[in-house]
Amino acid sequence: MKKYLCLGCGFSYDEARGLPEHGLAPGTRWADIPEDWICPDCGTPKSGFEMVEIPYWSQA
């Protein structure tokens, strides 16, 4: 399960958590998200996200 960060605004997508409020169930793989999907906060295309390996603050 990987995490992706929007390089336009910093919005993060976590495959494990999904985005249920935007129709993406927990466990939805990045590769399975449509190519025309855009950042819900700033409209950056999917290609403008970067895979990151940054832990959550709450796990610190």
Place this chain on the structure above:
Amino acid sequence: MNIRFVLRAGERGFSRLVSTGVNATYVAGHPDGVITRHSSFNFHEYQSGIAGFGHIRVFGDEVFSPGGTGYNMHPHHNFIIAAFVLGGALTHVNTIGKVDELRAGDYYVFSAGSGGKHAELNIGQEDLSVIYLWVLPGKLLAPPSYVRSHFDTKVGADRIVCLVGDEAGALPIGQTIKVSRLVTGRSGTPVYRSSPAHGVYVFVLEGEAGIAGTVLGRRDSMALSGEERIEIAARSGTDLLLVETAL
């Protein structure tokens, strides 16, 4: 010495954002309001350059025209955004509850963390010149924070002063990042001491500086890595920023 790249002023991405048309909700201001942005790294519509360096993702050299021009309130997460005001006055408003005004030498570190909005406005009567630096955070969805400080060019003259990072007197930042500034009143060769495991991005604001055999003029920049000592042969009247980052 490892030179990772040299980026001349004119090779940067360039955007001219107006307050009408597609950007009308993003850019504040009267119909003639304009923001110019020179990007050292890929950002928004500029995607043909360098993706980033270490934790750095955005280094924007921006000018806002007077009279209410800027960015309307918009959301961020995670990114740590720092602004360094070079001239004019920046009005910064954020959802942490801060309304701030920053002038030449003033700078802030805004960590968007679990979510924060901000507006960046020039409500003054002269151009606002500001550098925006975005870095990836050390932790995702941290509590948002805002801190600000001032760099005094008189006190800082001819020595390298740490503005942001894990040093006394500098603003803290939740990442392995250090931002320093050098302003010279005379020519000289100050030495920047870096961790050899880190990279350093050097951006010349004004003047001229020679580093590792490369001469950098106004708004030129370069990235180095693997060096403990970086000698900066700076002319008098030089002003530059150094951003040290883990790689």
